[in-house]
Amino acid sequence: MYFSTGGAADGTGQAAAYEAGKLVGIIPLTTTTTGAYFERNLGEWDNKSGRDKIVFTHDNTTNGVGHRCKDIGKALAEAANAGPHVDGMTDVVDLDTNVFIGNLSFITGVAVTLDA
Amino acid sequence: MENYLYFAEADVETGGDSASEAITVPASSYLFADPLSTTVTNFYFKSVLGSDYGMQKVALTHTASKNKEVIKGVLACVNAHPSKGGFIIVANSNAAALTTGTEYNSVFNGLGLSTVAITQDETGGLHTTNIAGVSGGTALYNSYGAGALSTEVAPQYRRQVKGTEVITEILVDLTGLANKGDAANDVIGLAAGGAAYIGKYVAATTGVIYKAEIVCLEVPGQGTATITTDIDVNFNASAVLAYDGAAGTSELNTGGFAAIGASASAMNTAGAIAANNYIYLVEGDTAGTTGVYNAGKLLIKLYGTLASF
Numbered sequence: 001m002y003f004s005t006g007g008a009a010d011g012t013g014q015a016a017a018y019e020a021g022k023l024v025g026i027i028p029l030t031t032t033t034t035g036a037y038f039e040r041n042l043g044e045w046d047n048k049s050g051r052d053k054i055v056f057t058h059d060n061t062t063n064g065v066g067h068r069c070k071d072i073g074k075a076l077a078e079a080a081n082a083g084p085h086v087d088g089m090t091d092v093v094d095l096d097t098n099v100f101i102g103n104l105s106f107i108t109g110v111a112v113t114l115d116a
Numbered sequence: 117m118e119n120y121l122y123f124a125e126a127d128v129e130t131g132g133d134s135a136s137e138a139i140t141v142p143a144s145s146y147l148f149a150d151p152l153s154t155t156v157t158n159f160y161f162k163s164v165l166g167s168d169y170g171m172q173k174v175a176l177t178h179t180a181s182k183n184k185e186v187i188k189g190v191l192a193c194v195n196a197h198p199s200k201g202g203f204i205i206v207a208n209s210n211a212a213a214l215t216t217g218t219e220y221n222s223v224f225n226g227l228g229l230s231t232v233a234i235t236q237d238e239t240g241g242l243h244t245t246n247i248a249g250v251s252g253g254t255a256l257y258n259s260y261g262a263g264a265l266s267t268e269v270a271p272q273y274r275r276q277v278k279g280t281e282v283i284t285e286i287l288v289d290l291t292g293l294a295n296k297g298d299a300a301n302d303v304i305g306l307a308a309g310g311a312a313y314i315g316k317y318v319a320a321t322t323g324v325i326y327k328a329e330i331v332c333l334e335v336p337g338q339g340t341a342t343i344t345t346d347i348d349v350n351f352n353a354s355a356v357l358a359y360d361g362a363a364g365t366s367e368l369n370t371g372g373f374a375a376i377g378a379s380a381s382a383m384n385t386a387g388a389i390a391a392n393n394y395i396y397l398v399e400g401d402t403a404g405t406t407g408v409y410n411a412g413k414l415l416i417k418l419y420g421t422l423a424s425f
Contacts, residue, residue: 021118025164025172026140031129037164051166066213067128070205073140077120077203080142 001079003054005110006095015096016054016112017089020080024051028069031060036076040115050115056093057109068106075102119143119202121193123174125232127212136234138210139164139172140203143194147171151183159190163236173235176207179228189223207232247273249315254355257284257318263310263358264397267292271314275321282323282420286315288397290336290412295344296360297404304347304397305359307408312358313394315416317351323420325389329381330416332373337411344407346372346400349416351393363398372400373414 002017009015022039029035033055040050058068079090079101091099093107100107124138145162152158152175161172178186193206208219209232220229249271253259258273265271268291276283294307305312317325328349336345349368357363367388370380395416 023142024145024162025142027136027164028128028130028138051164061213062127062129063212063214065215066124066208066210067138069128069138069140070122070124070208070210073120073122074203077118077140080120081117081202 001076001092002089002094003092003110003112004094004096005112009096013112013114016052016114018052023076023080026069026073026076028067029055031062031067033057034067034069034072036072052115053113055109055111055113056104056107057111058106059108071103071106075104078102117202119194119196119204121146122203122205122208123232123234124208124210125234126209128210129212136164136172136236139174139234141172145172146190146194149187149190151187154180154183157183157186159187165236171236174207175231175233175235176229177231177233178224182227185227186224186229189221189227192223193221247275249273252311254316255318257316257321258286259313259316261305261311261313261355261358261394263305263308263312264288264293264314265306265310266290273315277422280323280422282321282422284315284322284418284420286395286416286418287333288314288414288416290347290397290409290414291339292408293397294359294406294408295399295404296406297342297344297399297402298360299362299399300401301348301350301363301366301398303350303357303359303361303363304399307359307406309358311356312361313352313355313396315395317389317391317393317395317418319391319420319423322418323422324391325418325420326384327381327419328368328384328389328416329419330368330370330379330414332376332378332413333415334411334413335376336373336409339408339410341407342403342405343409344372344399344401344404345374346370346403347414348398348400350396350398351389352396353390353393355394357394357396363396366398366400370400373412 004015007014036054128138147160150158249258266289272287274285348366350363350366368382
Protein backbone atom coordinates (compact mmCIF):
# COMPACT_ATOMS: atom_id res chain seq x y z
CA MET A 1 0.00 0.00 0.00
CA TYR A 2 1.46 3.33 -1.11
CA PHE A 3 0.88 6.74 0.44
CA SER A 4 2.37 10.10 -0.52
CA THR A 5 2.06 13.51 1.04
CA GLY A 6 2.23 15.57 -2.12
CA GLY A 7 5.81 16.61 -1.43
CA ALA A 8 7.15 14.95 -4.60
CA ALA A 9 8.10 11.78 -2.73
CA ASP A 10 11.77 12.56 -2.91
CA GLY A 11 12.57 13.04 0.75
CA THR A 12 12.12 11.05 3.93
CA GLY A 13 8.59 11.18 5.25
CA GLN A 14 7.13 12.35 1.94
CA ALA A 15 5.86 8.91 1.04
CA ALA A 16 5.66 5.44 2.47
CA ALA A 17 4.81 1.94 1.26
CA TYR A 18 3.81 -0.93 3.52
CA GLU A 19 3.08 -4.59 3.18
CA ALA A 20 -0.67 -5.00 3.73
CA GLY A 21 -0.15 -7.44 6.58
CA LYS A 22 1.61 -4.73 8.62
CA LEU A 23 -1.60 -2.73 9.00
CA VAL A 24 -2.59 -2.97 12.67
CA GLY A 25 -5.47 -0.51 12.90
CA ILE A 26 -7.19 2.72 12.06
CA ILE A 27 -8.49 5.18 14.66
CA PRO A 28 -9.88 8.72 14.63
CA LEU A 29 -7.50 11.33 16.04
CA THR A 30 -9.59 14.50 15.80
CA THR A 31 -12.79 15.37 13.96
CA THR A 32 -10.72 16.05 10.85
CA THR A 33 -7.84 13.59 11.13
CA THR A 34 -7.58 9.80 11.14
CA GLY A 35 -4.51 7.70 11.85
CA ALA A 36 -3.57 4.40 10.21
CA TYR A 37 -0.91 2.46 12.10
CA PHE A 38 1.58 -0.02 10.66
CA GLU A 39 3.79 -2.44 12.50
CA ARG A 40 7.39 -1.31 12.51
CA ASN A 41 9.57 -4.37 12.81
CA LEU A 42 13.21 -3.63 12.19
CA GLY A 43 14.47 -7.17 12.55
CA GLU A 44 14.66 -10.12 14.87
CA TRP A 45 15.95 -7.95 17.68
CA ASP A 46 12.97 -5.64 17.45
CA ASN A 47 10.11 -6.12 19.91
CA LYS A 48 7.46 -5.47 17.25
CA SER A 49 5.89 -2.81 19.44
CA GLY A 50 6.97 0.07 17.23
CA ARG A 51 4.55 1.79 14.90
CA ASP A 52 4.63 4.01 11.86
CA LYS A 53 1.68 6.33 11.51
CA ILE A 54 -0.06 7.76 8.47
CA VAL A 55 -2.31 10.69 9.37
CA PHE A 56 -5.03 11.62 6.91
CA THR A 57 -6.62 15.07 6.99
CA HIS A 58 -10.21 15.26 5.83
CA ASP A 59 -13.52 17.05 6.19
CA ASN A 60 -15.56 16.98 9.39
CA THR A 61 -18.58 14.74 8.83
CA THR A 62 -19.07 13.62 12.41
CA ASN A 63 -22.64 14.89 12.55
CA GLY A 64 -23.52 13.90 9.00
CA VAL A 65 -22.49 10.56 7.60
CA GLY A 66 -20.22 9.90 10.56
CA HIS A 67 -16.49 10.28 11.06
CA ARG A 68 -14.36 9.62 7.99
CA CYS A 69 -12.41 6.97 9.92
CA LYS A 70 -15.06 4.49 8.83
CA ASP A 71 -14.61 5.28 5.12
CA ILE A 72 -10.85 5.14 5.52
CA GLY A 73 -11.05 1.82 7.38
CA LYS A 74 -13.17 0.37 4.61
CA ALA A 75 -10.86 1.62 1.86
CA LEU A 76 -7.73 0.32 3.59
CA ALA A 77 -9.41 -3.06 4.12
CA GLU A 78 -10.13 -3.19 0.40
CA ALA A 79 -6.57 -2.14 -0.41
CA ALA A 80 -5.13 -4.76 1.95
CA ASN A 81 -7.22 -7.45 0.29
CA ALA A 82 -6.66 -6.31 -3.28
CA GLY A 83 -5.13 -9.05 -5.38
CA PRO A 84 -1.61 -8.29 -6.54
CA HIS A 85 -1.86 -6.66 -9.91
CA VAL A 86 0.66 -5.06 -12.24
CA ASP A 87 3.55 -4.71 -9.80
CA GLY A 88 1.78 -5.62 -6.56
CA MET A 89 1.57 -2.07 -5.27
CA THR A 90 -1.75 -0.34 -4.59
CA ASP A 91 -1.93 3.43 -4.53
CA VAL A 92 -4.09 4.24 -1.50
CA VAL A 93 -3.62 8.01 -1.41
CA ASP A 94 -1.06 9.61 -3.68
CA LEU A 95 -1.27 13.37 -3.34
CA ASP A 96 1.49 13.83 -5.92
CA THR A 97 -0.78 12.50 -8.66
CA ASN A 98 -4.14 12.88 -6.89
CA VAL A 99 -4.85 9.17 -7.06
CA PHE A 100 -7.20 7.78 -4.40
CA ILE A 101 -8.47 4.29 -3.80
CA GLY A 102 -12.23 3.95 -3.47
CA ASN A 103 -13.98 7.14 -2.39
CA LEU A 104 -11.03 8.63 -0.50
CA SER A 105 -10.92 11.79 -2.62
CA PHE A 106 -12.14 13.69 0.46
CA ILE A 107 -8.62 13.38 1.87
CA THR A 108 -6.78 16.67 1.63
CA GLY A 109 -3.58 15.85 3.49
CA VAL A 110 -1.28 12.95 4.28
CA ALA A 111 1.48 13.00 6.90
CA VAL A 112 3.93 10.18 7.49
CA THR A 113 5.43 9.69 10.96
CA LEU A 114 8.10 7.01 11.21
CA ASP A 115 8.49 5.32 14.61
CA ALA A 116 5.43 7.16 15.91
CA MET B 117 -7.42 -12.29 2.58
CA GLU B 118 -8.09 -10.69 5.93
CA ASN B 119 -11.19 -9.31 7.57
CA TYR B 120 -11.08 -5.87 9.15
CA LEU B 121 -13.49 -5.28 12.01
CA TYR B 122 -15.10 -1.92 12.72
CA PHE B 123 -16.40 -0.82 16.13
CA ALA B 124 -17.66 2.66 17.02
CA GLU B 125 -19.00 4.38 20.11
CA ALA B 126 -22.09 6.57 20.19
CA ASP B 127 -20.22 9.76 19.33
CA VAL B 128 -17.14 9.50 17.15
CA GLU B 129 -15.22 12.75 17.10
CA THR B 130 -11.78 12.16 18.49
CA GLY B 131 -9.53 9.37 19.56
CA GLY B 132 -5.80 9.49 19.55
CA ASP B 133 -3.53 8.06 22.11
CA SER B 134 -5.76 7.90 25.14
CA ALA B 135 -9.36 7.42 24.10
CA SER B 136 -10.27 6.01 20.70
CA GLU B 137 -13.94 6.39 19.92
CA ALA B 138 -13.85 4.12 16.88
CA ILE B 139 -11.47 1.49 15.65
CA THR B 140 -10.78 -0.70 12.64
CA VAL B 141 -8.60 -3.72 13.43
CA PRO B 142 -7.54 -6.77 11.44
CA ALA B 143 -9.30 -9.96 12.56
CA SER B 144 -5.89 -11.50 13.24
CA SER B 145 -5.47 -8.99 16.09
CA TYR B 146 -8.25 -10.70 18.04
CA LEU B 147 -6.95 -12.06 21.37
CA PHE B 148 -9.77 -13.19 23.62
CA ALA B 149 -13.23 -12.52 25.07
CA ASP B 150 -14.07 -11.92 28.71
CA PRO B 151 -17.69 -11.88 29.96
CA LEU B 152 -17.44 -9.03 32.45
CA SER B 153 -21.01 -9.21 33.74
CA THR B 154 -24.39 -10.52 32.67
CA THR B 155 -24.82 -7.56 30.32
CA VAL B 156 -21.26 -6.66 29.26
CA THR B 157 -18.73 -8.74 27.36
CA ASN B 158 -15.21 -7.49 26.74
CA PHE B 159 -13.24 -8.30 23.62
CA TYR B 160 -9.49 -7.79 23.49
CA PHE B 161 -7.33 -7.04 20.47
CA LYS B 162 -3.65 -6.35 19.99
CA SER B 163 -2.96 -2.68 20.52
CA VAL B 164 -3.12 -0.41 17.50
CA LEU B 165 -0.58 1.89 19.11
CA GLY B 166 2.00 -0.76 20.01
CA SER B 167 2.38 -3.41 22.67
CA ASP B 168 3.72 -0.86 25.15
CA TYR B 169 0.14 0.32 25.36
CA GLY B 170 -1.28 -3.04 26.41
CA MET B 171 -4.37 -4.23 24.59
CA GLN B 172 -7.30 -2.62 22.84
CA LYS B 173 -10.53 -3.39 24.70
CA VAL B 174 -14.00 -3.25 23.17
CA ALA B 175 -16.88 -3.66 25.64
CA LEU B 176 -20.25 -4.61 24.18
CA THR B 177 -23.40 -4.15 26.27
CA HIS B 178 -26.19 -6.59 25.48
CA THR B 179 -29.30 -8.30 26.82
CA ALA B 180 -28.67 -10.11 30.11
CA SER B 181 -27.08 -13.55 29.93
CA LYS B 182 -26.43 -13.41 26.19
CA ASN B 183 -22.64 -13.38 26.65
CA LYS B 184 -21.98 -16.63 24.83
CA GLU B 185 -24.19 -15.64 21.90
CA VAL B 186 -22.42 -12.27 21.61
CA ILE B 187 -19.00 -13.96 21.71
CA LYS B 188 -20.18 -16.34 19.02
CA GLY B 189 -21.32 -13.36 16.95
CA VAL B 190 -17.98 -11.55 17.16
CA LEU B 191 -16.12 -14.73 16.24
CA ALA B 192 -18.44 -15.18 13.29
CA CYS B 193 -17.29 -11.73 12.12
CA VAL B 194 -13.65 -12.62 12.77
CA ASN B 195 -13.95 -15.77 10.66
CA ALA B 196 -16.43 -14.55 8.04
CA HIS B 197 -15.44 -15.21 4.45
CA PRO B 198 -13.96 -11.94 3.26
CA SER B 199 -16.33 -10.27 0.88
CA LYS B 200 -16.91 -6.67 -0.12
CA GLY B 201 -13.28 -5.96 0.61
CA GLY B 202 -13.17 -7.66 3.99
CA PHE B 203 -14.49 -4.62 5.89
CA ILE B 204 -17.03 -5.77 8.47
CA ILE B 205 -19.12 -3.44 10.59
CA VAL B 206 -19.37 -5.42 13.81
CA ALA B 207 -20.92 -2.87 16.15
CA ASN B 208 -21.40 0.77 15.23
CA SER B 209 -23.22 2.73 17.94
CA ASN B 210 -22.53 6.04 16.24
CA ALA B 211 -25.99 7.53 16.68
CA ALA B 212 -24.49 11.02 16.41
CA ALA B 213 -23.96 10.36 12.71
CA LEU B 214 -27.31 11.69 11.62
CA THR B 215 -27.62 10.05 8.24
CA THR B 216 -26.46 6.57 9.16
CA GLY B 217 -27.03 6.07 12.88
CA THR B 218 -26.35 2.79 14.60
CA GLU B 219 -25.39 -0.31 12.67
CA TYR B 220 -25.08 -3.69 14.34
CA ASN B 221 -24.05 -6.79 12.44
CA SER B 222 -26.95 -9.15 11.82
CA VAL B 223 -25.18 -11.84 13.86
CA PHE B 224 -26.37 -9.91 16.92
CA ASN B 225 -30.06 -9.90 16.02
CA GLY B 226 -32.11 -10.64 19.11
CA LEU B 227 -29.17 -10.07 21.47
CA GLY B 228 -30.02 -6.49 22.39
CA LEU B 229 -26.66 -4.97 21.52
CA SER B 230 -26.83 -1.38 22.74
CA THR B 231 -23.50 0.16 23.69
CA VAL B 232 -19.92 0.06 22.48
CA ALA B 233 -17.07 1.30 24.68
CA ILE B 234 -13.48 1.32 23.39
CA THR B 235 -10.49 1.72 25.70
CA GLN B 236 -6.84 0.86 26.06
CA ASP B 237 -6.35 -1.84 28.66
CA GLU B 238 -3.05 -0.62 30.01
CA THR B 239 -1.42 -3.77 31.27
CA GLY B 240 1.82 -3.16 29.46
CA GLY B 241 4.80 -0.99 30.23
CA LEU B 242 5.04 2.76 30.36
CA HIS B 243 3.73 4.52 27.30
CA THR B 244 6.74 5.39 25.23
CA THR B 245 4.77 7.93 23.27
CA ASN B 246 3.43 10.90 25.18
CA ILE B 247 -0.32 11.17 25.59
CA ALA B 248 -1.85 14.48 24.63
CA GLY B 249 -3.74 16.33 27.32
CA VAL B 250 -7.29 17.64 27.26
CA SER B 251 -7.36 21.43 27.29
CA GLY B 252 -10.03 22.75 29.60
CA GLY B 253 -11.09 19.27 30.63
CA THR B 254 -12.00 18.38 34.17
CA ALA B 255 -12.83 14.67 33.92
CA LEU B 256 -9.56 12.98 32.99
CA TYR B 257 -6.20 12.84 34.73
CA ASN B 258 -4.59 14.36 31.63
CA SER B 259 -6.67 17.53 31.78
CA TYR B 260 -5.02 20.94 31.88
CA GLY B 261 -6.23 24.52 32.04
CA ALA B 262 -5.76 27.02 29.23
CA GLY B 263 -3.61 29.10 31.55
CA ALA B 264 -1.01 26.30 31.73
CA LEU B 265 -0.43 26.20 28.00
CA SER B 266 3.24 26.82 27.36
CA THR B 267 4.10 28.68 24.19
CA GLU B 268 6.51 25.84 23.34
CA VAL B 269 4.51 22.67 23.98
CA ALA B 270 1.34 21.73 25.85
CA PRO B 271 1.57 19.48 28.92
CA GLN B 272 2.16 15.84 27.99
CA TYR B 273 1.30 12.70 29.90
CA ARG B 274 2.42 9.08 30.29
CA ARG B 275 0.97 6.30 32.37
CA GLN B 276 2.05 2.82 33.43
CA VAL B 277 0.05 0.09 35.13
CA LYS B 278 1.86 -2.91 36.52
CA GLY B 279 -0.36 -5.13 38.59
CA THR B 280 -2.07 -2.70 40.95
CA GLU B 281 0.74 -0.15 40.78
CA VAL B 282 0.16 2.99 38.69
CA ILE B 283 2.76 5.57 37.73
CA THR B 284 1.41 8.72 36.16
CA GLU B 285 3.80 11.20 34.57
CA ILE B 286 3.15 14.82 33.68
CA LEU B 287 5.66 16.70 31.55
CA VAL B 288 5.40 20.46 31.73
CA ASP B 289 7.23 23.10 29.75
CA LEU B 290 7.50 26.51 31.42
CA THR B 291 8.20 28.58 28.33
CA GLY B 292 5.80 31.51 28.23
CA LEU B 293 4.43 30.90 31.71
CA ALA B 294 4.93 33.57 34.33
CA ASN B 295 5.31 34.16 38.05
CA LYS B 296 4.07 37.27 39.84
CA GLY B 297 6.51 37.23 42.71
CA ASP B 298 4.59 38.97 45.43
CA ALA B 299 3.83 35.88 47.50
CA ALA B 300 4.92 32.27 47.79
CA ASN B 301 2.49 29.53 46.77
CA ASP B 302 0.92 31.68 44.06
CA VAL B 303 0.09 29.87 40.84
CA ILE B 304 2.47 29.90 37.88
CA GLY B 305 0.67 30.27 34.55
CA LEU B 306 0.09 32.49 31.59
CA ALA B 307 0.07 36.14 32.68
CA ALA B 308 -2.98 36.61 30.48
CA GLY B 309 -4.87 34.36 32.86
CA GLY B 310 -6.91 31.19 32.60
CA ALA B 311 -6.99 28.21 34.92
CA ALA B 312 -3.43 26.88 35.16
CA TYR B 313 -3.81 23.34 36.47
CA ILE B 314 -1.56 20.80 34.76
CA GLY B 315 -3.41 17.61 35.70
CA LYS B 316 -5.96 16.06 37.99
CA TYR B 317 -5.92 13.37 40.64
CA VAL B 318 -8.49 10.92 39.26
CA ALA B 319 -8.32 7.88 41.50
CA ALA B 320 -9.91 5.57 38.96
CA THR B 321 -6.94 6.05 36.63
CA THR B 322 -4.10 7.35 38.82
CA GLY B 323 -4.87 4.95 41.65
CA VAL B 324 -4.75 6.16 45.24
CA ILE B 325 -1.75 8.46 45.20
CA TYR B 326 0.71 7.86 48.01
CA LYS B 327 3.80 9.62 46.69
CA ALA B 328 4.71 12.47 44.36
CA GLU B 329 8.05 13.35 42.78
CA ILE B 330 9.35 16.11 40.55
CA VAL B 331 12.47 16.13 38.38
CA CYS B 332 14.06 19.03 36.53
CA LEU B 333 14.73 18.13 32.89
CA GLU B 334 15.67 21.66 31.81
CA VAL B 335 16.56 24.46 34.18
CA PRO B 336 13.95 27.23 34.29
CA GLY B 337 15.22 30.19 32.27
CA GLN B 338 14.45 33.88 32.53
CA GLY B 339 12.83 35.59 29.58
CA THR B 340 11.62 38.92 30.79
CA ALA B 341 11.69 40.52 34.22
CA THR B 342 12.68 38.25 37.11
CA ILE B 343 11.70 34.63 37.54
CA THR B 344 12.11 32.21 40.38
CA THR B 345 13.58 28.76 39.94
CA ASP B 346 11.99 27.66 43.22
CA ILE B 347 8.87 25.93 41.94
CA ASP B 348 6.62 23.76 44.12
CA VAL B 349 3.68 21.50 43.34
CA ASN B 350 0.28 22.18 44.83
CA PHE B 351 -2.75 19.89 44.93
CA ASN B 352 -5.92 21.93 45.18
CA ALA B 353 -9.68 21.28 45.05
CA SER B 354 -10.21 24.35 42.86
CA ALA B 355 -10.22 24.05 39.09
CA VAL B 356 -10.08 27.80 38.49
CA LEU B 357 -6.81 28.99 40.03
CA ALA B 358 -4.88 31.12 37.56
CA TYR B 359 -1.64 33.11 37.38
CA ASP B 360 -0.95 34.83 40.72
CA GLY B 361 -3.80 32.95 42.40
CA ALA B 362 -3.16 31.92 46.01
CA ALA B 363 -3.03 28.11 46.24
CA GLY B 364 -2.09 27.75 49.90
CA THR B 365 0.55 25.51 51.38
CA SER B 366 2.15 23.23 48.79
CA GLU B 367 2.24 19.46 49.19
CA LEU B 368 5.52 19.06 47.30
CA ASN B 369 8.13 21.57 48.43
CA THR B 370 11.11 21.27 46.10
CA GLY B 371 13.69 23.80 47.28
CA GLY B 372 14.17 24.94 43.68
CA PHE B 373 15.76 23.78 40.47
CA ALA B 374 19.26 25.08 39.78
CA ALA B 375 20.43 22.10 37.76
CA ILE B 376 19.18 19.35 35.48
CA GLY B 377 18.32 16.29 37.52
CA ALA B 378 17.43 18.22 40.64
CA SER B 379 14.51 16.47 42.23
CA ALA B 380 12.23 16.32 45.22
CA SER B 381 9.60 13.96 46.53
CA ALA B 382 6.89 13.85 49.13
CA MET B 383 4.96 11.01 50.70
CA ASN B 384 1.25 11.64 51.09
CA THR B 385 1.56 11.01 54.81
CA ALA B 386 -1.23 13.31 55.96
CA GLY B 387 -3.51 12.71 52.99
CA ALA B 388 -3.14 16.32 51.84
CA ILE B 389 -3.01 15.04 48.26
CA ALA B 390 -6.70 14.25 47.94
CA ALA B 391 -8.77 12.66 45.21
CA ASN B 392 -10.16 15.07 42.61
CA ASN B 393 -7.51 17.64 43.43
CA TYR B 394 -6.16 19.67 40.54
CA ILE B 395 -2.39 19.94 40.23
CA TYR B 396 -0.66 23.32 39.99
CA LEU B 397 2.87 24.63 39.75
CA VAL B 398 3.36 27.44 42.26
CA GLU B 399 6.10 29.82 43.33
CA GLY B 400 8.24 28.41 46.12
CA ASP B 401 9.44 31.84 47.23
CA THR B 402 9.10 35.55 46.47
CA ALA B 403 12.26 35.88 44.36
CA GLY B 404 10.40 36.57 41.13
CA THR B 405 8.95 39.81 39.87
CA THR B 406 6.45 39.46 37.04
CA GLY B 407 8.95 37.15 35.36
CA VAL B 408 8.23 35.16 32.22
CA TYR B 409 10.08 31.90 31.64
CA ASN B 410 11.87 31.25 28.37
CA ALA B 411 12.96 27.72 29.30
CA GLY B 412 12.33 25.01 31.83
CA LYS B 413 11.00 21.47 31.66
CA LEU B 414 9.70 19.57 34.69
CA LEU B 415 8.56 15.98 35.09
CA ILE B 416 6.03 15.22 37.83
CA LYS B 417 5.61 11.54 38.78
CA LEU B 418 2.64 10.38 40.79
CA TYR B 419 2.69 6.96 42.41
CA GLY B 420 -0.65 5.31 43.03
CA THR B 421 -2.17 1.96 43.80
CA LEU B 422 -5.45 0.68 42.47
CA ALA B 423 -8.02 0.09 45.19
CA SER B 424 -9.75 -3.00 43.81
CA PHE B 425 -10.88 -5.16 46.68
